[in-house]
Amino acid sequence: MKARPAYFPLSLRILHWLMAPLVIAMLLIGVGMVASVSPRHAALVAIHKPLGAVLLVLVLLRLTVRLSQRVPALPGEIPAWQQRLAHASHCLLYALLILQPLVGWAMQSAGGYPVVLFEGLQLPALLAPSVWLHGVLRGAHGVIAYLLMASILLHLAAALFHGLIRRDGVLASMTGGRLPAAAPASPPGEG
Amino acid sequence: MTRSTSAPPNLPVRLAAIAVAVGGLAAAFGYAAGWFSPQRLTPARLVDTLEQNFGVHPAYRRNHAKGLCVVGHFQSNGAGSEVSRAALFARGSVPVVGRLAIPGGNPAGSDGAAPLRSLALRFLPEHGQEWRTAMNAAPVFVVNSVEGFYALQQASRPQADTGKPDPAKLAAFFQAHPETGAFREWAKTATPSSSYANSAYHGLHAFFLVDANGRERPVRWSVQPVAEYQPIAAQQRGDADFLAAELHQRLARGPLRWRLQLTLGEAYDPTHDATRAWPAHRRSIDAGELVIERAQAEQGGPCQDVNYDPLVLPDGIRASDDPLLSARSAAYSESFNRRTREQAALAAKEPQS
Numbered sequence: 001m002k003a004r005p006a007y008f009p010l011s012l013r014i015l016h017w018l019m020a021p022l023v024i025a026m027l028l029i030g031v032g033m034v035a036s037v038s039p040r041h042a043a044l045v046a047i048h049k050p051l052g053a054v055l056l057v058l059v060l061l062r063l064t065v066r067l068s069q070r071v072p073a074l075p076g077e078i079p080a081w082q083q084r085l086a087h088a089s090h091c092l093l094y095a096l097l098i099l100q101p102l103v104g105w106a107m108q109s110a111g112g113y114p115v116v117l118f119e120g121l122q123l124p125a126l127l128a129p130s131v132w133l134h135g136v137l138r139g140a141h142g143v144i145a146y147l148l149m150a151s152i153l154l155h156l157a158a159a160l161f162h163g164l165i166r167r168d169g170v171l172a173s174m175t176g177g178r179l180p181a182a183a184p185a186s187p188p189g190e191g
Numbered sequence: 192m193t194r195s196t197s198a199p200p201n202l203p204v205r206l207a208a209i210a211v212a213v214g215g216l217a218a219a220f221g222y223a224a225g226w227f228s229p230q231r232l233t234p235a236r237l238v239d240t241l242e243q244n245f246g247v248h249p250a251y252r253r254n255h256a257k258g259l260c261v262v263g264h265f266q267s268n269g270a271g272s273e274v275s276r277a278a279l280f281a282r283g284s285v286p287v288v289g290r291l292a293i294p295g296g297n298p299a300g301s302d303g304a305a306p307l308r309s310l311a312l313r314f315l316p317e318h319g320q321e322w323r324t325a326m327n328a329a330p331v332f333v334v335n336s337v338e339g340f341y342a343l344q345q346a347s348r349p350q351a352d353t354g355k356p357d358p359a360k361l362a363a364f365f366q367a368h369p370e371t372g373a374f375r376e377w378a379k380t381a382t383p384s385s386s387y388a389n390s391a392y393h394g395l396h397a398f399f400l401v402d403a404n405g406r407e408r409p410v411r412w413s414v415q416p417v418a419e420y421q422p423i424a425a426q427q428r429g430d431a432d433f434l435a436a437e438l439h440q441r442l443a444r445g446p447l448r449w450r451l452q453l454t455l456g457e458a459y460d461p462t463h464d465a466t467r468a469w470p471a472h473r474r475s476i477d478a479g480e481l482v483i484e485r486a487q488a489e490q491g492g493p494c495q496d497v498n499y500d501p502l503v504l505p506d507g508i509r510a511s512d513d514p515l516l517s518a519r520s521a522a523y524s525e526s527f528n529r530r531t532r533e534q535a536a537l538a539a540k541e542p543q544s
């Protein structure tokens with residue numbers, strides 16, 4: 001096997017830590033706004049749509065960088081089935097992150113709404129109006145949101161398990177901190 | 192890569208830290224979603240209370256359920272562009288899809304008994320920037336908060352035996368909500384119009400118009416009928432279904448017209464309270480003519496699948512601090528989601544209907 005870096009490239013680390021709080025915020029904003037009738041509802045919707053569009057751009061950018069860069073391998077002692085599971089969970093996260101904003105945009109189009117990000121900036125409709133598609137996509141937007149939240153909770157638990165219990169450098173590969181035992185193969189910031 | 196093979200020190204503390212982090216995030220999500228506050232007023236509870244009062248009528252709006260679609264255009268005279276940069280106020284013609292209706296969540300409600308009529312409009316300028324507004328014939332709204340709206344629905348719930356609201360509950364509601372005074376005063380003296388075509392319709396809420404220089408002015412809009420107002424006739428009062436037929440008769444003779452009035456507020460005119468009218472003699476701009484050319488049944492008509500959400504606004508019109516705007520937007524979305532889901536399910540069952 002060719003040597004793999006100990007850290008994620010800086011670009012991917014920046015994108016990961018920029019997106020992580022924003023995605024969590026989007027999930028809280030989303031469930032908060034659909035459960036609110038106060039002026040908070042309108043204020044949150046006004047954040048939700050443009051921020052969702054920004055996250056779509058960020059995840060597409062991130063995927064492009066990811067596919068063109070070498071990333072750390074998981075520690076060799078981890079059983080193969082667990083490695084595959086970890087890999088699958090990351091693929092799932094990427095898939096949900098790409099799907100969710102597209103579904104949000106498409107569902108608004110199918111509902112016949114203008115997709116206004118802010119005053120004066122409107123996205124084109126992804127779909128022609130259709131009550132059937134609106135219903136399907138509105139349902140999907142909610143289901144994907146809960147799947148995403150559940151995956152993030154598992155992801156967080158796994159990351160902290162690596163960082164606090166196994167102390168095997170997996171958490172550090174994304175945070176850029178000192179790796180536990182071996183000196184880093186490439187110092188943080190070089191990726 | 193190497194890793195520590197031994198168990199880490201303070202293992203229980205570390206495990207607890209993980210549990211706190213994961214549990215804390217899950218709790219934050221649940222808190223935002225309202226899992227821990229079942230008493231929170233949500234769009235779903237608002238729409239539920241309408242359903243409790245009027246019943247569930249699949250595929251129909253949960254309020255203003257009985258209505259019909261109208262199609263025409265707005266002939267702008269350009270006067271509105273002095274105060275708003277919205278494209279639709281430039282001189283020219285903009286297609287309009289509207290809906291005339293009576294209040295209440297019962298699609299078989301009686302026209303003759305309806306206290307007012309409503310008009311919802313969707314302006315569709317060529318290059319996006321659409322504007323939606325849903326207006327009522329009353330010049331002020333009955334309540335100024337969503338809690339008030341909810342309490343009014345609760346107080347006016349039909350009783351099982353009489354089918355009518357409990358007068359004592361209604362009286363108690365009005366006692367506790369003095370802001371309803373202006374509306375009740377209006378309702379005492381106003382007589383509903385004899386037709387959809389000869390009623391004025393008011394946007395009620397204040398908004399802000401934004402001009403080309405970014406200057407903002409408070410505004411309330413209304414459409415004033417060109418046809419002369421006539422009070423509802425005695426025999427119409429007992430007629431459950433005359434408004435649509437009467438409208439078709441008028442349209443057979445020619446288009447129906449309203450003037451769009453933009454009434455500008457001055458400093459200290461309230462913008463957050465739909466129960467308080469502005470002083471008379473505020474400057475009013477006549478922005479042009481709304482022309483309705485044809486009408487069509489709602490089922491399968493161009494207004495059926497439209498959510499006349501009052502926060503669908505073009506650049507050049509901005510929401511005010513009226514809390515009802517956000518409440519309406521949230522509740523209309525919930526009502527729209529329910530009725531369009533039902534409509535899709537019904538269509539799947541009976542492809543011919």
Ligand code: HEM
Binds near residue numbers: 026030053097146528
């Ligand atoms: C990362 C991206 C996004 C996330 C994580 C997200 C998350 C959510 C969540 C959790 C909800 C509440 C769902 C429910 O409880 O049923 C929601 C609702 C909603 N989302 Fe998103 N969303 C995203 C992107 C978008 C985009 C790009 C748009 C549109 C341009 C959008 C439009 C909406 C709308 C309009 C609602 C409320 C629908 C209603 O009132 O019925 N979302 N979103």
Ligand code: HEM
Binds near residue numbers: 090156171174
């Ligand atoms: C909340 C705290 C979080 C921590 C501590 C964390 C930690 C980590 C770590 C250590 C990795 C590297 C895993 C490996 O090398 O196998 C990683 C990867 C990843 N994380 Fe997170 N993460 C967090 C939140 C999030 C969130 C909210 C998202 C979703 C937006 C996310 C999406 C991802 C993805 C997609 C990967 C795979 C990266 C790749 O292979 O390109 N993470 N995370």
Ligand code: HEM
Binds near residue numbers: 237497
């Ligand atoms: C918090 C206060 C209010 C609530 C909860 C509420 C609720 C609703 C609901 C659920 C609908 C059905 C929407 C749909 O399915 O598309 C509706 C329709 C309507 N409402 Fe309200 N409403 C409120 C205040 C107002 C006010 C202040 C006005 C007058 C300016 C108004 C005028 C209308 C009109 C005209 C319609 C019919 C729209 C159409 O024809 O599609 N409502 N309302």
